[in-house]
Amino acid sequence: MDLLGDYTLRMVALGSGILGAVAGALGSFAYLRRQSLVADALSHAALPGIAVAFLLTGSKTPLPIMLGAAVAGWLATLAVRLVVSRSRVPYDSALGMALAVFFGLGLVLLTVIQKRPDAAQAGLESFLFGQAASLLRDDVIVMGLLGAASLGVLAVLWKELKLLAFDGEFGASLGRPVRRLDGLFTLLLVIAVVIGLRTVGVVLMSAMVVAPAAAARQLTDRFAPMVVIAAAIGVVSGVGGAVLSSVVPHLPTGPTIVLVLSAIVLAALLGAPRRGLVWRWVRLGRLQPSAALDPVLMHLYALSRQHPDEPDHGHGLAVLRTMSPAGADVERALGDLEARGLAQPVGDGLWAPTAIGRREAERTLRRQTGGEP
Amino acid sequence: MDGNRTPALEVEDLTVAYSDQPVLWDVDLTVPVGDKMAVVGPNGAGKSTLVKAALGLVPAVAGEVRVFGRPFVRGRGEIAYVPQRAGLEWDFPTDVLDVVTMGTYGGLGWFRRPGKAERERARAALDEVAMSEFERRPIAQLSGGQQQRVLLARALVQSAPILMLDEPFQGVDAPTERAIVAVLDRLSGEGRTVIVVHHDLQTVPEYFDSVLLLNVRAIDAGPVDEVFTEDNLRLTFGGRVGVLAQLAATVDRAR
Amino acid sequence: MTPELEILAIAVVTAVAAALPGVFLVLRRMAMVSDAISHAILPGIVVAFFLTRDLSSPLLLLAAAATGVLTVALIEALARSRQVPEDAAIGIVFPALFSIGVILISRAASDVHLDTDAVLLGELAFAPFHRFTPGGVDLGPAALWSMGAILLLNATLVVVAWKELKLATVDGALAALLGFQPAVVHYVLMTMVSVTAVGAFDAVGSILVVALIIAPPATAYLVAERLGPMIGLAIAAAAAAATAGWAAALALDVSIAGAIAGAAGAIFAVVFLVAPERGLIAQARRRRGQRLDLAVRMLLVHLLHHQDTPAAAEECREAGLHRHLGWREPWTRKVVARAEGRSLVERHDRLVRTTDEGRRLADAAVVGFAG
Numbered sequence: 001m002d003l004l005g006d007y008t009l010r011m012v013a014l015g016s017g018i019l020g021a022v023a024g025a026l027g028s029f030a031y032l033r034r035q036s037l038v039a040d041a042l043s044h045a046a047l048p049g050i051a052v053a054f055l056l057t058g059s060k061t062p063l064p065i066m067l068g069a070a071v072a073g074w075l076a077t078l079a080v081r082l083v084v085s086r087s088r089v090p091y092d093s094a095l096g097m098a099l100a101v102f103f104g105l106g107l108v109l110l111t112v113i114q115k116r117p118d119a120a121q122a123g124l125e126s127f128l129f130g131q132a133a134s135l136l137r138d139d140v141i142v143m144g145l146l147g148a149a150s151l152g153v154l155a156v157l158w159k160e161l162k163l164l165a166f167d168g169e170f171g172a173s174l175g176r177p178v179r180r181l182d183g184l185f186t187l188l189l190v191i192a193v194v195i196g197l198r199t200v201g202v203v204l205m206s207a208m209v210v211a212p213a214a215a216a217r218q219l220t221d222r223f224a225p226m227v228v229i230a231a232a233i234g235v236v237s238g239v240g241g242a243v244l245s246s247v248v249p250h251l252p253t254g255p256t257i258v259l260v261l262s263a264i265v266l267a268a269l270l271g272a273p274r275r276g277l278v279w280r281w282v283r284l285g286r287l288q289p290s291a292a293l294d295p296v297l298m299h300l301y302a303l304s305r306q307h308p309d310e311p312d313h314g315h316g317l318a319v320l321r322t323m324s325p326a327g328a329d330v331e332r333a334l335g336d337l338e339a340r341g342l343a344q345p346v347g348d349g350l351w352a353p354t355a356i357g358r359r360e361a362e363r364t365l366r367r368q369t370g371g372e373p
Numbered sequence: 374m375d376g377n378r379t380p381a382l383e384v385e386d387l388t389v390a391y392s393d394q395p396v397l398w399d400v401d402l403t404v405p406v407g408d409k410m411a412v413v414g415p416n417g418a419g420k421s422t423l424v425k426a427a428l429g430l431v432p433a434v435a436g437e438v439r440v441f442g443r444p445f446v447r448g449r450g451e452i453a454y455v456p457q458r459a460g461l462e463w464d465f466p467t468d469v470l471d472v473v474t475m476g477t478y479g480g481l482g483w484f485r486r487p488g489k490a491e492r493e494r495a496r497a498a499l500d501e502v503a504m505s506e507f508e509r510r511p512i513a514q515l516s517g518g519q520q521q522r523v524l525l526a527r528a529l530v531q532s533a534p535i536l537m538l539d540e541p542f543q544g545v546d547a548p549t550e551r552a553i554v555a556v557l558d559r560l561s562g563e564g565r566t567v568i569v570v571h572h573d574l575q576t577v578p579e580y581f582d583s584v585l586l587l588n589v590r591a592i593d594a595g596p597v598d599e600v601f602t603e604d605n606l607r608l609t610f611g612g613r614v615g616v617l618a619q620l621a622a623t624v625d626r627a628r
Numbered sequence: 629m630t631p632e633l634e635i636l637a638i639a640v641v642t643a644v645a646a647a648l649p650g651v652f653l654v655l656r657r658m659a660m661v662s663d664a665i666s667h668a669i670l671p672g673i674v675v676a677f678f679l680t681r682d683l684s685s686p687l688l689l690l691a692a693a694a695t696g697v698l699t700v701a702l703i704e705a706l707a708r709s710r711q712v713p714e715d716a717a718i719g720i721v722f723p724a725l726f727s728i729g730v731i732l733i734s735r736a737a738s739d740v741h742l743d744t745d746a747v748l749l750g751e752l753a754f755a756p757f758h759r760f761t762p763g764g765v766d767l768g769p770a771a772l773w774s775m776g777a778i779l780l781l782n783a784t785l786v787v788v789a790w791k792e793l794k795l796a797t798v799d800g801a802l803a804a805l806l807g808f809q810p811a812v813v814h815y816v817l818m819t820m821v822s823v824t825a826v827g828a829f830d831a832v833g834s835i836l837v838v839a840l841i842i843a844p845p846a847t848a849y850l851v852a853e854r855l856g857p858m859i860g861l862a863i864a865a866a867a868a869a870a871t872a873g874w875a876a877a878l879a880l881d882v883s884i885a886g887a888i889a890g891a892a893g894a895i896f897a898v899v900f901l902v903a904p905e906r907g908l909i910a911q912a913r914r915r916r917g918q919r920l921d922l923a924v925r926m927l928l929v930h931l932l933h934h935q936d937t938p939a940a941a942e943e944c945r946e947a948g949l950h951r952h953l954g955w956r957e958p959w960t961r962k963v964v965a966r967a968e969g970r971s972l973v974e975r976h977d978r979l980v981r982t983t984d985e986g987r988r989l990a991d992a993a994v995v996g997f998a999g
Contacts, residue, residue, distance in 0.1 A: 032465060036716040037660050044835065086908055087900060092715075093659040093846045097896065100663075100839030104889020111883040129730075159478055159486065166465050167475070169456055170527075173428050174479035175448015203667055207723035210716045218711060221511035223467045250734045255727030262724035269711055277709060341517030344544050354517070354544040355459035386952045388926050395922065399929045435926055435953040590929070 006246070012132040012199075013242040015140050016257055019199050020234025022147040023192045024212035025154060028230045030189060031213035032165045037095060038077070038186070040206035042193045044099040045076030047106025047128070047202065051113060062142040066194045073190045076102050103202075130201030132242065132253035143195045150191045153184070161185060162223060199238075200254035207258045208234065215265045218272035237261040294364065296333040297342055299323040300353045301361035314350025379442045381406045381535050381566035382427065387436030389419070389426045396422050398590040400436070404568060404583075406534075409561040410594075411571040411580065414587035415610050420570040421457065423587060424537045428454055440535065450479050453533035455524045457540050463512055469523050470508040473498055476530030498526040503552055518549030525553060535566045542573060554580055577601060629768070631756040636874045638755050638771045639888060642828050643866035645779035646840035648786050649820040651855075651862050654845040655797045660715070661700065662841040664722035665818070666825040666834035668699040670729030673826060678736065689774075689826055696822020697815060699725060752884040755831045771831040778827040782820050786859070789816060794855055836885040843892035844869060850896075850903050869895050923963040926953065928972060928990035931982045944979045 023039075030036060049072025053064045076098040083094040154161065163171035164181050172178045189209070196205045216230035241257030270277050299320055307313035320330050334351055337343035342357030353361065384402040388395055397419040404410055412420045425431045427438050429447045438445040440452065453476070473495040474487045481487060499505050502522040507515070515523065521541055528536055536557075542550050557567050561582070571577065577584055578597050586592040586600065586609040593600045593608075629637070653659050672695025676688040699721060706717035760770040767773070786793065796813040821841065828837045844865035845858070852858035872895070873888030880887075901908050930953060934943035943952055950960035964980060967973040972986035982990060 031713075031716055032462070034713055034715055036713070036719040040660075040663065040719060083900065086911065087850055087906065089846045089849055090654070090657045090659070092657050093654045093842050093849075096659040096663050096838060096842045097846055097893065100835055101843060101889050101893030101896075103835045104839055104883075104886040104893070107883040107886025108877075108880075108890055111881075111886065115881070156484060159475075159481075160483065163475060163478060166467065166472075167456070167461055169425075169430055169460070170454060170475070171478075172430055173447065173452070173454040174450075175446075203726055204723045206719040207727075210719035211723075214712050214716050214720055217466060221466050221468070221513065223465075223471065226466045252730055252734050255730040258723050258727040259731070262720065262727070265720060269706075269709065275711060277711070339516070341520075341544055355457075356517070356544070359459070386930055386954065388929075388953075390922060395926070399926060399933050401933075433954070434922070435955060437954050590933070 008133055008135075009242065009246045011135045011137065011140050012246065012253060013239045015135045015143055015199050016132060016238030016242045016253070017235045018140070018143050018147045018238075019192075019196045019208060020212070020236070020238030020257075021231045022150055022195055022234075023205075023208040024216075024230035024232070024234025025151060025227050026188055026192045027209035027211075027234075028213040028216060028227045029154075029161060029165050029185065030209055031217065033185075035189075036210045036213075037092070037206065039189060039193055039209035041076060041080070041095045041099040042073040042190055043197060043202045043205035045102035046070070046073045046193060046197060047103050048072050048109055049075075049106075050197075051106055051109030054113060055109065062139050062198075066142065066146070069194045069197060070187075070190045072102060072106075073193060074187070077186050077190075128202050130197070130199050130204065130252075130254035132199045132245075135198060139198060143198075146191050146195055150188045153188060157181070157184070200257055204254050204258045207261055211258075211261045211265045212237070215261075215268040218268040218275045233261070233264055237264060296320060296330055297337055297353065297357055297361055298364065300337075300343055300351060301358055304353050304358065314346035314348065314352050316350055320351070379406070380404055381408070381441060382568070383437075383439040383442075384423075384427060385437045385439070387423070387426060387438065388434045389422050389431060390434045395434070396589065397426065400587070400591045402585060402591060402594055404566055406566055407561055407564045409557060409567045409569075409580075409582045411569050411577050411584045411597075412587055413571055413574060413577060413584055413609070414592075418588045418609075420587055421539050424454070424539055424568070424570055428452060428537065448479065450531060450533055452535045452537055453528035453531035455528045455536070455538040455541055458517065458520050458524060458543065461520075461524075463515070463520060465512065468509050468511050469499065469504060469515070470495055472512060472523050473526045473530055476527040479531060494530050495526070498529040499523075501529060501556060502526045516546070518545040521545045521549055522552065525556060529556070533565075536560060536568070538567070538569045540570050540572060542571065542576075574606070632878060634756045634769050634772065635752055635884065636871065638769060638775060638831055639752060639870035639874050639884070640867050641772065641775045641779050642832055642837075643840045643844065643870040643888070643892075644863050645775055645782050646824050646828065646837055647844045647862040647866040648779075648782040648859070649817055649824060650841035650845040651848070651859050652793055652797050652817055653821065653841060654849055655855075659842045659846075660718055661703070661818070662821055662825070663838050664703065664718045665696040665699055665821050666829070666837045666841075668722040668725035669693075669695045669822060669826050669829070669834075670726050671695060671732060672698075672729075673829070674729050674732045674736075678732075689823060692826030692829075693819055693822040695725070696825065697818055699822075700815070700818045752832055752888075774827050775831065778824055782824065785816060785820055789813065793817070797855070832885045832888070836889050839889035839892050840866060840869070843889075843896050847892075847896045847899050850899050850906060865892070865895055865899075920963065920966055923955070923959070924967045924970070924972065925989065927963050927967055927980075928982055928986050931973065931980060932987060932990040935979075935981055940979065944981065946975060946978050946980050949980065 027039070030038060046069035049068035049070070050065050051068075052072075053068025054060065056068075057064045080091070080094045080098050083089050083097075084091050089097075160171070160176055160181055163174075163176065164178060164185065168178045168182075171181075192209065193205055196208050200208055212230040212233040213226070215233050216226045219229055220226050237257050237260040241260045242253055244260065245251040245253040245256040268276070271279075273279060300315060302323075303315045303319065304313060317330060317334075320334075334343055337357065338345065341354055342360055343351055343353050346352045380403045382402070382404040384400055387397055387400045387402075389397040396417075400423065402423075412423060414420050422431060426433050427445070429438075429445065445451075470492065474491055476498070477487050477491040477494060481491070496505065496508065499508055502525055504519065504522050504526060507519065512520065512523065525538070525541065528538070541553055545553070557569070557580070561567050569581070571581070578601060581597055583594070583596050584601050585594040586605050588609045593605050650659075650662070653662055669692040672691040672693075673688055676685065676691035680687050682688075702721045703714070703717045706712045706721065707714040712720070755771040756769045758770040760767045760773045792813045793816075824841070825834060825837045828834075828840075832840075845862040847865040848858045848861035852861050869892035870888055873891035874884060876882075876891065877884040877887035899907070902910075904910060905914075927949070930949075931944055934940050937943070942948060946964065949955075949964070950957045953960065955963070964973065967986065968975070971983055972989060973980050973982055975981075
């Protein structure tokens with residue numbers, strides 16, 4: 001079979017590759033900014049915009065539809081921001097609510113469209129679940145232009161966006177308009193999502209943004225290489241998934257791309273040099289850390305919670321010994337904690353957790369309890 | 374600019390409120406050129422907020438900040454800022470040299486990339502904080518003290534006439550503390566102005582020329598030997614048992 | 629019951645069943661986990677369906693619940709490895725599982741009576757066609773029975789594990805220190821979410837489940853101060869959303885599930901606007917009052933700070949106050965007038981001075997915050 005000669009496959013592979021590159025590169029920034037789920041919310045929220053664009057124009061021309069999706073996604077992020085800044089509803093609830101409510105409104109509009117006599121509406125559902133096979137040359141051209149534009153902005157504002165991701169406050173102290181940069185970044189993410197809707201659909205979009213970044217992060221400790229590797233992983237899974245799904249019958253494109261991507265993430269998590277879990281198991285086998293370490297930090301943290309206004313309030317060795325199982329080397333554990341910057345002596349043989357130590361303890365607790373500490 | 378007579382930093386009637394709860398009340402402060410000032414006060418006194426408000430990072434409800442006699446505008450490169458180490462994401466994929474090079478971004482403007490010259494300046498700053506051998510090390514693999522040195526180097530690269538540091542000695546090892554003090558000494562010797570949010574009262578007389586005692590409002594400010602008195606500290610820290618005993622000893626030692 | 633009323637009953641029962649675990653998810657900042665679970669149970673449903681060939685088999689419920697718990701376990705394993713932040717772990721795990729489900733469906737050829745649209749979107753309008761007929765007796769729509777059972781299960785779990793759920797939610801650290809098993813509480817909650825999601829999926833679709841799990845509890849959170857009332861309010865908001873959405877969908881002849889999600893969002897928006905004390909309108913009104921009040925106190929502190937000092941002639945001069953405080957002139961006049969009206973300041977010789985009362989207030993203001 002002549003793979004490259006096949007028009008459909010060529011379009012699908014091109015479209016998925018463009019999506020992979022754009023989502024992978026932008027996703028690295030989102031991942032590092034702890035905004036991994038924003039893409040998920042944006043893609044769901046795009047549905048009413050798509051429906052309205054269709055109702056207004058009566059056609060499925062890619063550009064108005066993408067514009068509608070972008071506007072709706074943008075409105076959803078504004079709503080999330082308003083709710084989070086003006087109420088005590090937490091960020092993740094606001095995000096999930098915007099996602100589901102916008103999507104519900106989109107469903108309502110879709111049923112309105114379905115009642116219209118013109119048959120042109122057939123195919124709008126392809127935005128929901130992605131229908132890469134229906135990509136046409138015009139679609140791919142629009143995707144390519146949008147993708148090139150957003151990667152171009154990324155390249156031009158590279159150091160500003162890097163600063164925003166690493167230390168926005170420092171960026172602001174240099175005089176950069178951090179809020180406007182943040183808005184611009186959201187816009188770029190909206191573009192990536194809009195590119196992906198036709199290819200992988202609403203549900204799987206989040207993987208396209210998050211997974212390449214997560215895999216790339218395991219493979220490098222440098223920023224530019226991470227973005228490039230993430231984009232490359234995006235391209236490889238996009239094209240690979242497209243080819244695979246066209247060779248094997250009954251293998252839908254979007255899910256195949258995501259599974260290829262997930263396999264790459266898994267491989268990176270396990271096998272990445274130094275960061276990979278296999279490596280760490282091997283190393284931990286050699287360099288067994290003091291088993292008493294984390295419990296002591298947790299005890300110190302528990303004690304420090306009794307003095308919420310005085311984070312540096314010290315606690316004595318005797319108390320910590322009582323809290324620990326008999327025979328535990330509390331002093332050595334404290335030394336380890338200090339070396340790792342998690343605890344500090346505050347004089348008179350007293351110890352307190354550092355800010356990082358407190359955060360680490362909270363994180364551990366959250367993992368244990370699944371909730372807020 | 375008429376030399377040393379124009380103060381480096383003037384804060385006038387500065388009030389900052391978070392959702393209508395004032396955290397700084399009508400603070401006045403004048404910092405002369407070349408001064409090395411500690412900002413001291415209990416937790417929640419608004420020390421970090423003062424620094425951030427002076428930099429325009431948090432909005433003020435009232436008041437004004439002037440730098441060398443002119444209203445402060447961010448981005449003119451007059452103030453270099455060292456944020457609290459714990460507030461940063463140290464798992465970010467980048468290395469020491471790259472972080473320090475970020476200090477040159479302000480002078481580079483929007484679209485220019487840092488080049489060889491910028492990296493050389495960053496290396497010089499790293500040398501000054503004795504971190505040269507770590508320049509390619511990922512920041513995730515640094516100790517607390519090394520992280521703090523990197524942040525200081527990033528501020529040094531800015532070659533700003535004023536430096537503001539937020540708790541630079543928090544949780545660092547003794548050699549790092551000495552290294553930071555040496556750098557601050559040198560800077561103020563060169564006529565640069567250094568303002569440090571500081572939590573260790575005992576080292577105030579040793580490390581600093583002047584001190585601002587802050588507890589939501591400015592209790593007192595001026596040379597350490599005039600202002601750093603037991604009465605003032607009592608006013609600043611209120612009746613906190615334990616702290617006061619420690620204070621008395623500290624002040625005695627300072628005399 | 630007419631089919632319309634049966635649909636309403638199913639909608640209300642589903643909404644209330646979802647709101648119960650939702651309250652705890654919202655409080656524990658795990659709302660997005662509901663999104664992950666509701667998508668990721670797809671492969672569980674598919675596999676169980678292949679085995680039973682029956683969409684109403686209780687095995688589906690078990691399999692989906694197991695997949696839901698597996699999803700959470702996977703997310704946590706990723707997060708605990710410290711290689712991936714938790715939000716990213718969610719964003720990686722559920723698309724992977726969902727993809728497996730979609731691929732299983734499409735590999736199983738077209739004769740299978742299960743498609744992805746139905747799982748995601750649901751169609752409440754068809755729910756009355758599936759009847760619960762034990763021994764040939766028509767006892768109403770099957771979905772009403774299954775969702776009723778799930779509601780009962782959720783309510784029972786909340787009542788039985790009330791103390792543990794509350795403690796683990798309000799202060800997880802304390803719960804751990806007291807020797808509770810926060811992990812057990814956690815997985816009980818996750819099982820509730822999974823069972824609710826799978827029970828609801830063919831009636832209302834998985835994305836509506838997300839709306840019903842998050843929006844009514846978030847609405848309640850806007851006004852409630854305590855956990856008990858919050859649950860009550862969340863149930864009320866859920867029932868109201870189901871009813872309003874149902875009515876709107878019937879009137880406009882549109883997707884019932886979508887209309888209910890929209891109604892849940894609309895109810896949240898209304899409460900967000902008009903809630904007493906915390907609503908946007910109340911905030912704006914209070915802010916206007918407080919701004920003047922704060923300004924008066926700032927004026928007093930400023931005056932107290934500078935009067936009786938050599939700089940008083942400059943700092944307390946009425947015409948110069950606006951410059952020192954960085955305010956606009958009309959606003960400054962308004963503030964001075966307000967303070968004078970309350971006898972907190974008086975004017976002498978173009979200088980403004982605090983009265984004794986004003987001095988007391990300024991002292992109190994400063995001490996109140998510095999204390």
